[in-house]
Amino acid sequence: MKSVSSNRTATPFDKLFEDFFGTSIDNVLGRDMSPLNHRLPATNIIENDDAFTLEVSAPGFDKGDFSVNLEKDILSIEAKTEEKKDDESTGKFHLKEFRHRSLKRNFTLPEHIDGENISAKYEKGILFVTIPKVVEPKISKNIEIG
Amino acid sequence: MYCTKYYKPDTRQQLWKKSYSSYRSLHATNISETKDGFTIDILVPGFDKEGLELKIEKDILFVKSTKEAPETTIKYNKKEFDTLKLHKRFRLPSTIDTSTISAKAENGILSISLEKKEEAKDKAPKNITIQ
Numbered sequence: 001m002k003s004v005s006s007n008r009t010a011t012p013f014d015k016l017f018e019d020f021f022g023t024s025i026d027n028v029l030g031r032d033m034s035p036l037n038h039r040l041p042a043t044n045i046i047e048n049d050d051a052f053t054l055e056v057s058a059p060g061f062d063k064g065d066f067s068v069n070l071e072k073d074i075l076s077i078e079a080k081t082e083e084k085k086d087d088e089s090t091g092k093f094h095l096k097e098f099r100h101r102s103l104k105r106n107f108t109l110p111e112h113i114d115g116e117n118i119s120a121k122y123e124k125g126i127l128f129v130t131i132p133k134v135v136e137p138k139i140s141k142n143i144e145i146g
Numbered sequence: 147m148y149c150t151k152y153y154k155p156d157t158r159q160q161l162w163k164k165s166y167s168s169y170r171s172l173h174a175t176n177i178s179e180t181k182d183g184f185t186i187d188i189l190v191p192g193f194d195k196e197g198l199e200l201k202i203e204k205d206i207l208f209v210k211s212t213k214e215a216p217e218t219t220i221k222y223n224k225k226e227f228d229t230l231k232l233h234k235r236f237r238l239p240s241t242i243d244t245s246t247i248s249a250k251a252e253n254g255i256l257s258i259s260l261e262k263k264e265e266a267k268d269k270a271p272k273n274i275t276i277q
Contacts, residue, residue, distance in 0.1 A: 042172065042226035042227040043224070043226055043227075044222050044224065044225050044226060044227060045222060045223040045224040045225075046220055046221065046222055046223065047221070047223050052223075055192075055227075055229075057172070057191040057192075057226075057227050057254075058191065058254070059189045059190065059191045059253060059254030059255050060189070060253055060254060060255050061253060062253065091178040091179050091180035091181075091185070092178060092179050092180075093176060093177065093178045093179075094177040094178065094179060095175060095176060095177040096176050096177075097174035097175050097176060098174035098175075098176060098187075098189055122253075124191065124192055124193060124194050124251075124253070124254050125189070125190065125191035125192065125193075125253050125254010125255065126191050126192050126229070126254065
């Protein structure tokens with residue numbers, strides 16, 4: 001599966017640059033690359049006997065900002081919010097490490113999951129998505145020897 | 147189950163992992179100044195007010211997690227962020243009145259407000275009438 005958007009990774013050079021100039025190269029070039037305002041949110045995946053749980057870090061959103069879609073075996077999670085404009089109320093920024101605009105991440109689901117019963121809840125800045133597995137009836141059968 | 151790469155680990159990044167993770171901090175912070183005070187916004191996904199502790203010692207503001215590791219360890223297939231550890235420090239300027247500090251945690255963002263001392267606030271320009 002392909003990545004949903006190009007994600008430039010931090011290199012040791014970035015760190016050197018920041019240590020030396022006191023600001024990140026992304027700031028200088030006007031780029032916005034930190035993991036949390038980037039379109040790919042950090043995600044934990046937990047697997048239990050009966051379900052998978054995704055924990056998508058998405059601080060600063062509202063429940064209504066999210067859309068979770070399943071198309072064939074691809075689960076896509078998207079969120080959009082309006083960015084606050086710098087004005088009187090926000091003041092002057094001394095440090096700006098995050099912004100909120102949008103996030104998007106796709107996941108390829110394995111077989112034997114119950115796509116009808118995927119559920120999601122947003123709590124404390126984390127979107128929890130529960131993907132139940134299909135419980136297959138265990139077949140045990142005694143075979144008589146004729 | 148797998149997903150799109152969050153970042154591509156290679157040996158070079160492994161070597162730099164410590165600085166990498168602190169540099170690309172999960173707890174990204176915005177600090178803004180208005181004429182009456184400062185606002186510090188920290189991304190704290192997974193935390194609410196019960197899990198956080200704020201403390202001022204001299205001129206340093208500490209933001210810490212008070213969460214303890216759960217007894218049953220959760221087995222992650224993939225782990226890209228942690229919701230237990232948090233430790234941040236901010237050196238406050240002397241113009242801040244530390245008794246006015248207030249904070250709220252909402253939707254994974256901790257917002258700390260600090261007011262400036264009365265004498266440090268920007269006063270509106272004053273016109274002096276010429277007699």
